[in-house]
Amino acid sequence: MADPVLVKICGIKTLPLLDATIAAGADMVGFVHFARSPRHVDIETLQMLISEARGRIETCVLLVNPDNSCVMEVAALSPDWIQLHGPETPHRVDSIREAAGIAVMKAIPIGSAEDVAGVAAFAESADRLLLDAKPPKGADRPGGLGTPFDWSLLEALDPGLAFMLSGGLTPETVQDAIRRVGPMGVDVSSGVETAPGVKDEGLIRAFVSAVRGAEPGRGAA
Numbered sequence: 068m069a070d071p072v073l074v075k076i077c078g079i080k081t082l083p084l085l086d087a088t089i090a091a092g093a094d095m096v097g098f099v100h101f102a103r104s105p106r107h108v109d110i111e112t113l114q115m116l117i118s119e120a121r122g123r124i125e126t127c128v129l130l131v132n133p134d135n136s137c138v139m140e141v142a143a144l145s146p147d148w149i150q151l152h153g154p155e156t157p158h159r160v161d162s163i164r165e166a167a168g169i170a171v172m173k174a175i176p177i178g179s180a181e182d183v184a185g186v187a188a189f190a191e192s193a194d195r196l197l198l199d200a201k202p203p204k205g206a207d208r209p210g211g212l213g214t215p216f217d218w219s220l221l222e223a224l225d226p227g228l229a230f231m232l233s234g235g236l237t238p239e240t241v242q243d244a245i246r247r248v249g250p251m252g253v254d255v256s257s258g259v260e261t262a263p264g265v266k267d268e269g270l271i272r273a274f275v276s277a278v279r280g281a282e283p284g285r286g287a288a
């Protein structure tokens with residue numbers, strides 16, 4: 068039987084929403100530490116959320132092109148994952164992973180066949196790949212914009228490469244995405260919000276149950 072598709076809910080900012088995400092049955096929760104984001108949480112809040120989540124759900128701290136001191140400050144909180152969501156190179160991903168001693172998920176923006184061709188370069192340096200929509204030029208942040216990308220681009224990807232999928236997923240579209248793309252996991256932020264940064268418990272529950280009810284995608288054993 069195919070492994071269940073992992074569900075990550077990204078951009079949780081408060082304890083009640085963390086509890087609701089765990090109760091909904093998600094596998095991972097993402098905390099955004101990036102000042103320009105409407106989902107930004109400061110270091111003190113990160114510490115509280117990570118310690119409340121420990122042993123209940125996997126935690127992931129999202130950083131954008133962090134410097135070494137930011138990496139070490141976050142690593143000291145011992146999240147399960149660091150998600151790199153900026154223009155980090157494979158070499159930089161490798162050195163952050165080494166310095167932090169924490170598993171790294173690398174988000175790769177996809178908007179063209181050329182972007183897909185670049186994915187394999189991260190396969191050795193990152194512990195997990197997250198394929199996300201490429202933000203439009205001039206966007207004020209590199210993710211969490213609620214826009215999907217053309218999933219058919221991923222047909223050119225090495226079928227042996229496991230990845231999570233994100234970019235504009237919603238409770239209504241996620242089953243189709245899983246069936247067509249066959250990701251090992253899915254990640255959502257905007258699709259479970261009523262406004263940027265405002266999560267909705269009902270939408271989180273609807274998203275998780277849509278994933279649990281999805282048919283296995285292409286490539287699933």
Ligand SMILES: O=C(O)c1ccccc1NCC(=O)[C@H](O)[C@H](O)COP(=O)(O)O
Binds near residue numbers: 099101211214233255
């Ligand atoms: O959420 C943000 O504001 C954010 C800021 C900077 C980099 C990444 C950001 N979010 C990434 C995510 O929440 C997800 O990993 C992914 O991009 C899905 O977002 P969405 O399309 O909103 O579902």
